[in-house]
């Protein structure tokens with residue numbers, strides 16, 4: 001566990017009673033809502049909105065985060081939702097350790113960090129964790145939100161095509177199901193309406 005990484009994210013979470021909405025990520029719902037439940041790995045689970053939703057759909061979830069605070073909040077959320085028996089929480093600094101096992105779904109939702117983060121290494125470990133017939137779903141910010149700080153506006157995020165290349169998939173072993181940059185309407189912290197651009201990669205192991 002890198003203490004600086006853990007401290008950064010713990011402080012981010014502790015700065016507010018609740019950091020995220022508690023709702024599941026919309027592209028996860030969109031993609032996974034149509035799939036039969038199985039085993040899922042949620043990388044960087046945050047406060048557990050996705051883990052709760054997945055478990056409510058009948059998925060058995062392994063939910064991972066580096067932040068103990070995030071994991072405590074996630075545990076409270078699955079207990080409140082009555083689905084705690086379906087969720088196994090594990091604390092990992094994914095730069096150093098990765099959960100064991102293979103999963104029907106590996107989900108990385110906004111697993112993005114302002115700190116040093118070996119993104120390609122973690123994404124390739126995510127690829128290895130997909131069971132035969134299973135899927136990897138990576139959703140990331142494609143642009144800074146319109147209400148983002150001016151000093152962040154120059155940030156350029158990897159395109160879906162660049163992320164796909166980083167996965168380094170054997171083309172015979174994988175099928176690319178989605179590779180796009182969907183837009184969605186959202187509301188900023190001060191109630192301002194805006195359009196968000198996400199980058200989405202969905203691949204299925206044959």
Ligand SMILES: C[S@@+](CC[C@H](N)C(=O)[O-])C[C@H]1O[C@@H](n2cnc3c(N)ncnc32)[C@H](O)[C@@H]1O
Nearest residue numbers: 009044045046065066067092093094095109110
């Ligand atoms: C932007 S948040 C997204 C949280 C959640 N997936 C969501 O969509 O609401 C990124 C999450 O990744 C976690 N994270 C960042 N670096 C990590 C690392 N090295 N290992 C494990 N988790 C990490 C953070 O603690 C945080 O909860």
